[in-house]
Amino acid sequence: MIQNLKPWLLTALALYGLQSAHAQNPFITNQFTADPTARVFGDRVYVYPSHDIPAAPGRGRAGWFVMEDYHVFSSANLIDWTDHGVIVTQNKVPWVKPDSYSMWAPDCIQRNGKYFFYFPTTPKDTTINGRGFTIGVAVADKPTGPFVPQPLPIKGVRGIDPNVLIDKDGQAYLYWSQGNIYGAKLKDNMLELAAEPKTLSELPTKGLKEGPYVFERKGIYYLTYPHVENKTERLEYATSTSPLGPFTVKGVIMDESPTGCWTNHHSLLPFKNQWYLFYHHNDLSPNFDKNRSVRIDSLSFAADGSINKVQPTLRGVGLTSAQQKIQLDRYSRLSKQGATIAFLDTANKFQGWKTVFSGGGGWVQYNGVAFGQQKLKTVSLRGTSSAGATVQIRLDNASGPVVAEVTVPKGAAWQEVKAPVLAFKSGTHALYVAPKSGAGAVEVDWVRFE
Template sequence: MLKQRLSYILVVLGCLMGGAAEAQNPFITNQFTADPTARAFNGRVYVYPSHDIPAAPGRGRAGWFVMEDYHVFSSANLTDWTDHGVIVTQNKVPWVKPDSYSMWAPDCIERNGKYYFYFPTTPKDTTNGKGFTIGVAVADRPTGPFVPQPLPIKGVHGIDPNVLIDKDGQAYLYWSQDNIYGAKLKENMLELAAEPVTLGELPTKGLKEGPYVFERKGTYYLTYPHVANKTERLEYATSKSPLGPFTVKGVLMDESPTGCWTNHHSLLELNNQWYLFYHHNDLSPNFDKNRSVRIDSLFFEPDGSIRKVVPTLRGVGLSSAKQKIQLDRYSRLSASGTSIAFLDTANKFQGWKTVFANKQGWVQYNGVAFGKQPLKTVTLRATAAAGATVLIRLDGATGPVLGQVSVPKGGKWQEVKAPLSAFRPGTHSLFVASKTDSPVEIDWVRFE
């Protein structure tokens, strides 16, 4: 019980801290996040995820999803993320059942200068049946303040709302509840304009949920998580119409290799590059109901099919050499001699460390922006009980040597600075290796 309470306190403290998040996967590390919808508004990317918290006495159901509010995060470069805080919370929505802890996957869309935030949860009124309904909160800015409508959308029962505004201006709402449904929205974005349509051309076996629909070059893509075997994978179908009929085309991301039961996603095009936003349980490897959001690049083949996305730890965007570079979110790792571990297993929000067991170990981290002005020093946050020497190169194992850092022996973490022996402007990969057989652990690297 005490451990459970401490865990919840750590989550609350992480949420209150707000501020910046990281460029790597997961890109939000001060709290659990899932089901990310990414939207570009006025040249900035906003991510609207759901917010997992650990269950505690009086707070949700143990062993299940527990979600009481929504945050919004934004970035100008997909690298530096800002937490704008809570935008909607369960007990401040008039129609929501108090303390239901069921604020599941949301969406947000802009129309005529207003921002419409769609979210599913458990209603107080079950006259029209049990289960989830979907409501809307409206704001003048993408970060709020959002004002919830007094009632949920009439005629909609389910979860995972998603909105598409087509090229002709017609808006569509999609959602899931055993099947995936779609319907036209009225101009006010608050009511259905027609009866829902069941998108019935999809697989009939296994759970389908989390629809995300977008249009590209005249083709409408319906993407969705589907339990084809034991856990969800991301699949897609295409059509020439927003409401189908759709033809199943394939898988855009395979099942989690570590058994995370859910995945939920969105796609975003930014500066002629597509990105897949999704989630995994990186910060809670032993409990897949506390998840964390990720980003990876996505590509289309010439025929319009989606190339399968292979999840990465490195994620997207450039990392500034002047900021703390988390080597544990590597691009490549040696087959032996190197491993990744949590800094503190009692507080996983502190992140990971790279452990070099011997001089066979190395790690490569791509996409480091060194800029044009020469940098003179490198700093490691490291620990090595017997002392160690770390070699830093650019662009691989045979690339130019940037510097060499001697980590003094000792059992505590220390920041060790050393001069650079060379400097190369521009963007490079960073290659870090141990030169000694005694173990050394590295938290981060930074250049000045």
């Protein structure tokens, strides 16, 4: 979290326009992000998403996806994320229609010391590859850029959602979608097709298919993709013994959104001996699913290589330091009555959420809080209560030791209040937070130990 950074690093972040983000889902909360491609370069994970923005007069089409540029984010631990800023924008690519606002799902791959960023959008000259979307490349010496766009898109490619696989033998493949999903070998320069595209026709014929992401694990090639089987996209996968198939459809990675978000788009990777699924949902825009936000959850494989279905969470991944602001609204468990989650400010949803306790026995549990070994003496809580209330914080569960009781004074304004830690316990624990028995209604933004 940014409040824990050293002064010299804060200065550097401000100087270069970099921003810190949170670990919980969604893990980017200062802007809309979608279609996350995650890659490991060196000892960091880099995420290349698309960037949804609200439509405005002269800026995109109302009621539709509006995207004009790309950012890149990175993390060494999947908890603390840094925004490295804009790397490619539509009005600085020679071949792109400058007012298309169609910079859709990208990818980035490293080869021979160069980083190749692939992105789809609308060309201003339809004689290049025909009408509709095509795919271009920008090249950099570092994963964060600066990226230099090529003067023309890739010849012979029409479509969206580029994805690149470099196989064990060094052969690179480009995948994309346009009604069907296609794959083709790339030349060593990573800028041109080396062969005619192949239609990967073994996939479902019913419903939209797009967003391919291909990876290899233990000799099996996994083609993963969003597919509209019913009303919205779910994440599915097929497998093969060859990068270009034939593929056999195997199953579902993530079910359709329970809230009706029309799209999903994803990537998968191993990092420090754990696999993760990166995907998106419309957390910060619940009433408009064209403004999405990126998420991470853990993923695993069965012994036969099949992918175990991922259940989306708000808690996300990784441990949260007890000395950071613990956003209880990104809970692991929530009581069915007496506790709800709401936006702090419905006019500015980027401010995030709060936990609302109605005084009826509600509680929230947040797993994976790392207390470390050094004794922490106080707890801070940001809350508000019109009648005043005492919040009780326990370790692990409802019958765990009471670590603190924090009294939120009567008043309408948000207040940061402190209380002593009553029973410090080192190690990693869950927090179980609830109003003390008989307490009135109270709202909590976050808690933090010091």
